[in-house]
Amino acid sequence: MLACLGVFVAYLPVTTVSVSLPAIQRALGASTSQLSWVSDAFVLPMAALILTTGVLGDVHGRKKVFQAGLAFCASGAAVALSAGSVQVLWIGQAASGLGAAALLPTTLALISHAVPDHRERGKYIGFWAMSMLASLAVGPLIAGALLAHTGWRWIFLLPVPVSLLVLVVAALRLPDSRAPHGRRLDWPGQVTAAVAVTALVYGVIEGGADGFGEPAVLAALALGALSGTAFVLVERRSASPMLDPALFRSPAFTATALVAMVSFLGLIGFFFVLSLYFGMVQHLSTMQGALRLVLVSGTSLLAGLPVGRLMHRVPSRVLITSGLVLTAAALLAMTGVDADTSYPALAWRLVLLGLGMGLVLTPMTATAVSAVPFHLAGMAAAGNNAIRQVGGALGPAVLGTLLTTRALDALPGRLADAGVPAESAARVLDATREQGLGAVAGLDLGPATGRALAALGGSFLDGMRLCLLVSAALALLAALACALLLRPTARPTPAGRPGDRTPESAATPQS
Incomplete structure (x- = not known):
């Protein structure tokens, strides 16, 4: 409890x-x-x-x-x-x-x-x-x-x-x-991992806001790449590594690591983008937005109950691959929404996404653990969870950057198509570049205010559709990796009698 x-x-x-x-x-x-x-x-x-x-x-x-x-x-x-x-x-x-x-x-x-x-x-x-x-x-x-x-x-x-x-x-x-x-504790591994993740996320977020040519952004991305390389080298030589590179010799572990990152990148990033869509485009209250978002996580929760029992009868490869394909289908279906999409038209898409995620999340860690020797089982699940959180950190960063970049690129054309006067359009563009897309709601443009907000909604949808297409492509890539790499094999056992369990294998994986 x-x-x-x-x-x-x-x-x-x-x-x-x-x-x-x-x-x-x-x-x-x-x-x-x-x-x-x-x-x-x-x-x-x-x-x-x-x-x-x-x-x-x-x-x-x-x-x-x-x-x-x-x-x-x-x-x-x-x-x-x-x-x-x-x-x-x-x-x-x-x-x-x-x-x-x-x-x-x-x-x-x-x-x-x-x-x-x-x-x-x-x-x-x-x-x-x-x-x-x-x-x-x-x-x-x-x-x-x-x-x-x-x-x-x-x-x-x-x-x-x-x-x-x-x-x-x-x-x-x-x-x-x-x-x-x-x-x-593996302090060199910890320091290099923390610096790599933080620098990478900082570079992606600030690059989307200020441009990827800025010196600070380039320095952050370079630091992230160098720290990530240093982490791999440190872990290969460490007597007590945080994440043993030997784990990635298992194709199944590598596949589930990719699924873990893609799943949480898409899930957390999707929640970030979708909540802004509800507030900035559909102008819903927080409770109205919540009742829509809960369809995803609620369906995942309900789907996880039978999936846990199905794992004993259906290969994990089938469950995870099917879940990723359903997730991609739901994301592609979401590209058809607009400012006036009704609750029922949105609901089936969100339920489909939740069902796909439920099929993926439940067997993911168990598959990662069963793919490696017993003495690496705890580290495999801990590593799978850490990679999943890296994906969660990159979600708002990557999708937020894609959303902002595409929306700002589309906004001038949208303002012109909506008939917003040049002076008002210039004020809108200055506000969005300096303060973000949400700044338009605070502008008083007189008779052009409604048209400017409609143009903002259209440009936001352009950015959201790009995010959905990228997320769907990543889900399909992960599905392909699972189909190719997840094979039904017995988990290796340590030296000794077949089936013996080491003390390390008795520990529950840190997933």
Whole structure:
């Protein structure tokens, strides 16, 4: 129960913030790139530190790291709750992301310690996964209900009492545990990984806002490439690597790593773009947007229940590949929406997307773990989860950049087609280039205001369609990789009698 509550708290900010982005943009006057950082300030610490917090739990005690994660989630939410600027909101989101990075690996390790039998443990890991999807599903509804009656800051209230309550219960009732064999932190690997991920995301976001020819952007992208290369070299020589490059000798692990990155890049990035579409193009309330977004995560949650049982009868390759094809089909179908698309016409597309994601997310980690030797099982799932969070960090960055770039390119033509006078059109273009697409809503252009907003909506749709096409292409690429690389093979066993299990294999993967 504590592990499920922990992962619920960890993932709650993902969709509560996503659906609230239009309200945050209006209240703080944030640009599109600044909104990207609101999402990425949370996901980046998860991606950069999740492997390290897993090792910290193994070495210093999982209960301590679990409690520290809850404390960071509570403090980060408290900072965001009092934020008066977008920069303070970034700080609160970063603290919450650090807490989530601590909670994700330790919650599964706590399940491993409490349920030694690996068959029985699978049921509880299923509950853990359902708690994660439940958090993604109810987040928009919580945000919508709060924003209907209060300000955007109150979406950060719930994690504070829940985290503190679980923290107190854990202090009284939760036993501590450590890894059966000593591990140590791989500081060179940690530093190079954190720098690589952060520099890459910074370069993509700021490149979309200021141009990829800017010296700071070029320097960030170069630093990301150099740090990523250094990470690979360090891990190959490390006696205790965070992510052993030997994992990628398994075609199946490589395929699931690609699926993990593409899935969360598309999912988190899609929530980011879609929430802006609801607010800026369809002019829906937060609750109306939430009722649409919840169709994706809610369907994923419902689909995950039978998929967990189907994994024993249907090959993972079939489930994951089918899910990716359905996801691509849903994304391509979304390119047909416009400013006046009705709820029923949008709903079936979102349900199809949720069904596809549900088929992918449930078997993904199990497939990654079963593709490698027993002694690498924990690291395989931890690595799969870290790669998934990297995809989540890149989602708002990549899709936000594509959206802004294409929309700004299309806006002059859209303004001309709408008959907006040249002087008013120049004001619109200056505002969007300096403050982002949301700045148009604050302009008073007299009789041309309605036409300018319609032109903005049309250019936004141009950008959104590009994002959808790119996401669909990535999903199809991942589907092809799964079809070619995921083969039904027995997982290698270590030296000794066939089927013997090593102490490392008894540990639950940090997924």
